Amino acid sequence: MDNEIKHFYTEPVQFEIYLKKIGKIRTIEKDMQIELVPVEPINEASKAIFDYFIELNEPLDLMEIQNNFPEFIGIIYESYYTNMDLYEKLSMHYRDGLGGSTIAWRDALYFTELMLKYEPTIASMQHIGDFNTYNLNYCIIKLNELGENFFLEDDTVRYLINRRNKAYEDKPPDKKFDKLVELWLHQIKKKRF
Numbered sequence: 756m757d758n759e760i761k762h763f764y765t766e767p768v769q770f771e772i773y774l775k776k777i778g779k780i781r782t783i784e785k786d787m788q789i790e791l792v793p794v795e796p797i798n799e800a801s802k803a804i805f806d807y808f809i810e811l812n813e814p815l816d817l818m819e820i821q822n823n824f825p826e827f828i829g830i831i832y833e834s835y836y837t838n839m840d841l842y843e844k845l846s847m848h849y850r851d852g853l854g855g856s857t858i859a860w861r862d863a864l865y866f867t868e869l870m871l872k873y874e875p876t877i878a879s880m881q882h883i884g885d886f887n888t889y890n891l892n893y894c895i896i897k898l899n900e901l902g903e904n905f906f907l908e909d910d911t912v913r914y915l916i917n918r919r920n921k922a923y924e925d926k927p928p929d930k931k932f933d934k935l936v937e938l939w940l941h942q943i944k945k946k947r948f
Contacts, residue, residue: 761790762791762895763789763790763899764789764791764895764907764912764915765786765787765788765789766786766787766789766939767784768784768785768787768935768938768942769782769783769942770782770783770938770941785935785938787932787936787939788932789912789915789916789919790919791892791896791919792892792918792922793892794885794888794892795884796884797880797881797884798882798884800827800882800883801882801883801884803824804820804824804827804883804884804886805884814849814863814889814893814894815883816845816846816849817831817835817845817846818842818843818846819846820883820886827882827883830877830878831878833877834877835876838873841866842870844866845867845870848860848863857898857903860894860898860901860903861905863890864894864895864905864907867887867891868891868907868908868911871888871891872910874887888918891915909943909946912939916936
């Protein structure tokens with residue numbers, strides 16, 4: 756992980772501090788940088804799929820996986836038949852994004868967030884790999900490169916934090932990051948009530 760370029764999602768964290776000297780409360784905003792942990796293929800078949808799309812510098816489009824790896828059509832259909840229309844729309848957003856549409860990348864990001872809620876499936880756990888997380892990272896990186904501002908759902912931010920923390924569990928704690936996570940958790944708890 757240390758030799759790779761690291762990519763991040765930035766989540767704003769607001770918190771209040773009391774300024775004793777002037778007797779006022781001030782709201783401060785800090786950026787919490789969440790490292791996007793790369794997704795690794797789960798087996799040889801998954802590696803072939805990942806390598807194919809990485810070489811093209813494209814997201815792992817479920818429709819294109821079926822076109823280029825027809826041996827997975829059956830398991831993909833069994834795992835995703837109830838959401839196939841959403842994957843078709845997502846595929847269109849990917850194609851439009853690859854064609855130069857910035858708005859399409861934003862739409863693709865939000866569709867990918869939605870599709871993550873339906874994982875894991877047999878197809879992703881045993882055959883393809885975690886393609887939705889790969890695509891989430893891909894869309895975030897693409898929007899960052901385009902200089903676009905965007906925000907993720909709280910559950911998605913929590914998911915990215917958990918992936919980052921799991922990747923760093925054998926490393927010394929990052930106290931600044933941990934404190935921002937704590938403040939963010941407090942912020943979203945307050946937001947819900």
